[in-house]
Amino acid sequence: MSRMSSLRSRLLLTYLLVAGLVLALLAGSLFVFLVANPISVRQAYQRLELVGRVLAARENRAMLEQGPRRMRQMISRLDLPAGRILIVGPRGDVISDSEAEQPLPPAGTLQAALTGLATRFEYEAGGQVYLMSATPLESGGAVILVQPRPGIRLATLLGDDLGRPFLQAGIVALALSVVLAWLIAGWVAGPLRRLALAARRVAHGDYEVPATVSGPAEIQGLAAAFGEMVERVRAGQQAQRDFVANVSHELKTPLTSIQGFAQAIRDGAVGDSEGARRAGRIIYDESERLRKLVEDLLDLARLDAGQMDLAREPVDLPRLIAGVLERLSLAAGESGVGLEADVPPLPPVIGDGDRLAQVFTNLVANAVQHSPRGSPVVVRGYPQDSWVTITVEDSGPGIPPEELGRIFERFYQVDKARSGGAGRGTGLGLAISREIVQAHGGRLLAESVVGQGSRFSVQLPTEASRATTAVRRKARL
Known part of the structure; x- marks a missing residue:
């Protein structure tokens, strides 16, 4: 099995992919922002605004109005890259222009600069994009500085005062993601590995595993x-x-x-x-x-x-019980045990009559076997809600409480002295009887008092209750 096929490796890879995707999305968003607003452009605007405030001062304005030559000297002295200075009057007329031979900025842009709606502008002329900064004058009008928009380079983006911290934080976040992913994957996969080891031990016959x-x-x-x-x-x-x-x-x-x-x-x-x-x-x-x-x-x-295979047909329990007692009457008479029945007409049950007769034959035969001579075995029947209950009672020695819960186990016999003697059973009768009753949707219960006898109760659902259950199931479907 390759290492990448393990759950821990897959969890680790999944966490790293998620972390990488999140970081990539954040980096992409920041990249788009930095491309749209690179630090070189922001720095250019800041320099233009600073120079504009200097030029707008009263002592410098007079020199600007002396003509283009003096303005170009001022640009050289202020180290403006291919810069341009315009003095615009309150009504939009150009008072002075250091590059008079060049086309003027768009009229709309100049008008917006004079109204003070904004101080930073960007426009295109002759295939070149220009940055423009407007600084208002006290007497009206504005000092306008223009320079070409600086180019964008990857080194510039990485050196940005926003990009550099993000890059550093991304590296730290990725490292933390690797560590956390490794720990979480181990937390999830570790118990599964221990369970796998325990399963292998069980497969080799060692059941004492935590x-x-x-x-x-x-x-x-x-x-x-x-x-x-x-x-x-x-x-x-x-x-x-x-x-x-x-x-x-x-x-x-x-x-x-x-x-x-x-x-x-x-x-x-x-x-x-x-x-x-x-x-x-x-x-x-x-x-x-x-x-x-x-x-x-x-x-x-x-x-x-x-x-x-169990037949599913209506069973007349009183008639079935009468037949069982008739067949066992000779054996009971030889043992000196009487058979009594108190089974009134009962609602029919749906089931296999032969298998139910096997159950009652086993219960009555066990009662006869464990009853003293001269005592009766009594079979009673009565309806109870949607159930029919048949009880078989004897006056035998009873079953100790510590053994009552085991009498339905296979081959278990309460009377060990009978095992191997005459009239002994196989210890399977009660186990089979319980399985048959449960296959009919019923219950086989046992009660006993030592020295007084035992009572076994067979509870079976009636035909009407089965029909009601079937209708309810169809309604749920």
Whole structure:
């Protein structure tokens, strides 16, 4: 990467271009002014005015009126460059002229000089530009001095009492601009370089990088976003490691059982038909658990990728809940747990009936699994504003507060004693259920009191609320 492609170099170049452009505009404006009003012209006018005041004195006026020869002697003595002196009467008549053979200044210019409207004039005659200065006389009329307009040279402009200080100030301003541009560019680009170094460290697996940098507010915001990204990447990496470890553990247990009983059958260690049936049943149960685990993993992968196709049709929740309880009634009866429903007619919701049935099946099955014998699992439903809420309540041991916030994590199981035992789950059911409910625009919440039981609430938007939301979106568009 070339040095000029860096942000600092580009910022520095930009600041210098702006500073140079401003100085160029100021220099151009001053140049135009100095060309129009060069110091040589200003000095010529000042000298003409000074000589005019001297000649207008009473003692010198008499000599001027003695004729052109005496006037030319006066010009030579005063060192006027190719100068000309005119004495003009009050009515505009030329009393004396040191260069009588030359054309007179324009009549309008002479008249303006006599009226005193101005004292400095410039006119052109014979292709030459002349400067003219008028000094009024006490008796009326005026002493008029004329000389050719001096030429303009670059050295004269640079030596001007206005141009020289400006040139010096411009050099100082340009030097200061370079220093300030370098400092500002470093102030802006420095934090970005540190963020780039931190990003390279993250790319190599080092997530312990400081993301706090100084600088403008925008760069601080970028640093904060970078720090948040690093935290999420770190959490994602940890979740991936945990996921691999949990999947390995969940696969290892049933595979070990299947392998052990299969080897026993192969080696003839199962002597009678009852033992063979028992081994076959265990192999079947463990393979069914593996199938369920694979299906859950596929569901999670589809949900994470947003590729799970959900039907969008009206769902009759009371009827769906009744079907779920009917399917689970046999397992609940074997566990000595009763199933009760208090679900009145509810507004329909839009969603995938099979996936919502999967959610409620998982919640009711978990409640049955954790409920003591002789206790009921109660399913209730009620409308609330533009939502429909279905709750599943049990009378189990409850969930400790420190673990309540983690129950929706993948592979997390509150009852560690059940992990690896009969009737154990994969620890994915609640995670999948929450993803499905959220895909329907709803919420899955959990409440629990240790020793009293737990309640899971599924909140889903009604069909009418979705229609209202769609109308509002169209109105905003």
